[in-house]
Amino acid sequence: MNRVGIIGGGQLAWMMADAAKKLSVELIIQTPSQTDPAVAIATQTILAPIDDADSTAHLAACCDVITFENEFVDLDALSHLEKQGVCFRPSLSALKPLLDKYDQRCYLRDRHLPVPKFFALEAGSSTRTAEFPIVLKTRRHGYDGQGTFILKTAEELAAILKTLNDQPLLVEEFVPFDRELAVMAARSLTGEIVVYPVVETQQENQVCHRVIAPADLPASITVEVETIARILLESLQVVGIFGIELFLTHEGKVLVNEIAPRTHNSGHYTIDACVTSQFEQQLRALCRLPLGSPALTCDGAVMVNLLGYESSESDYLDKRQQLAKIPGAFVHWYSKTESRLGRKLGHVTVLLEDSSNLRQRAIEIGHTIESIWYET
Incomplete structure (x- = not known):
């Protein structure tokens, strides 16, 4: 074993x-x-x-x-x-260029992978040439929107800098995207790579609320995202699974946003909707087993995060039972003992068997789930 x-x-x-x-x-x-x-x-x-x-x-x-x-x-x-x-696994050498967001940006740029314009903000350096709005990020330890600030003026930037205590920072151009995308991809010790369907992620305040699989995209965009994933994993000689978040601009340009060197929230739908879940894929890569098929077993799926909306201790059993009655729904509860604002407490995935108007139906189902979950 x-x-x-x-x-x-x-x-x-x-x-x-x-x-x-x-x-x-x-x-x-x-x-x-x-x-x-x-x-x-x-x-x-x-x-x-x-x-x-x-x-x-x-x-x-x-x-x-x-x-x-x-x-x-x-x-x-x-x-x-x-x-x-x-x-x-992945090796420390594969992790090293990714843990600092500035280093990650440089690594992607140096391999000719598309990224937003960026620069490091050192303590005491000037930002007078920056074009607002900008995105300011702490270079380490940010997740679910923590350590990320969208700033519209130099005054807002100055106020935020006073609270960050000279932490290393990254400044990026603000990308007025059309949609946010993500893709999971895995690589084995033998160099085999599998890429999951490209998905659309819908964020609010930099926190993922919904994932729609597959994303409704032109074939050329899907191929471009898959190519980026393959180049990245091969370049890093990854053994394991990575999550890659991207922007799609109104002009049809793809930009890499961030890399997660592990299983990822945007891949939770794979548990119920794919032949091989992202978690099984990770273990297969780690244990030298052949990688499994990443194919969907249904026409589509929508995954909705169940986020904390109050400070309490509750298992929300009644709401979970209501959610489980939605046709095609699978409720995953993380058994956390404490709820607080924005904390990920679970998720719901609903499988869709008809590909017609998939995106619109996924959005409607997402709103149904959220109306049950957030009703007080």
Whole structure:
């Protein structure tokens, strides 16, 4: 039996449970809290901060390979373990150019992959030449909109800078996109690459609310996104699965927004709607198994995040039961004990069997789900 160590015990690790059982894989988790979702499904749990390299050494002694649920790790500390023979997938060299958003932008640009215009904002440097609006990002540890600011004036920028305490920052041009897209892609140790359907993601305040699969796109745009994914994974020699977020402009130009070197929210629909879920695909890559088919098993799907809208402790059972009655719905509840504003508590995927007007029907279903979930 393969033993896979996971640094991080949130819902992304928790959602590996079914795939692990199917593939006879044991999951061993390093996570800081006994209440983290993946603790419930792990064969063994090491309770420790995810950046605690000594605990990761203990994790390594218990498993065959280590992967990551998130990117908030100390690569320098982990590199000592890698030199001692600990197997990380993806490798630390594949992660290194991606964890800092400025480094990630440079890496993509240097490989002639399309990105928004950008520059690093060093402490004390001038932004007088910037054309507003701009997007300001902290270079490390931002997710779900945290550390991202859309600013319209120099005054807004100055006010934000006072709150960021000289953190390393990235400035990007604001892209007035037509739609936001995403794609999951996986690469095996032998170099086999599979690419999932390109999806449309619908964000509010930089947080994903809905995913529509597949995105309604011209074939040329789909091919371009798939090509970007293949170039990126091959360039980095990735072993594992990556999520790639992109912008599609009104002029039909594709720009890479951000890379997630792991399973990703935009791929949750694959659990119910694809031959091989993103979580099974990740484990297949880690365990040297042939990659599975990424094909849809239905005409389409819509995934809606269930986000916290209040501070409380509740399992929202009544609402979950209402959601489960929607035809074609699959409700995934992360068993988190505390709700707070914007926290991801679960998601619902609805399968669509008729491809006609798929995008409009997906949006309508999304609104139905949200009317049930957010009703107070």
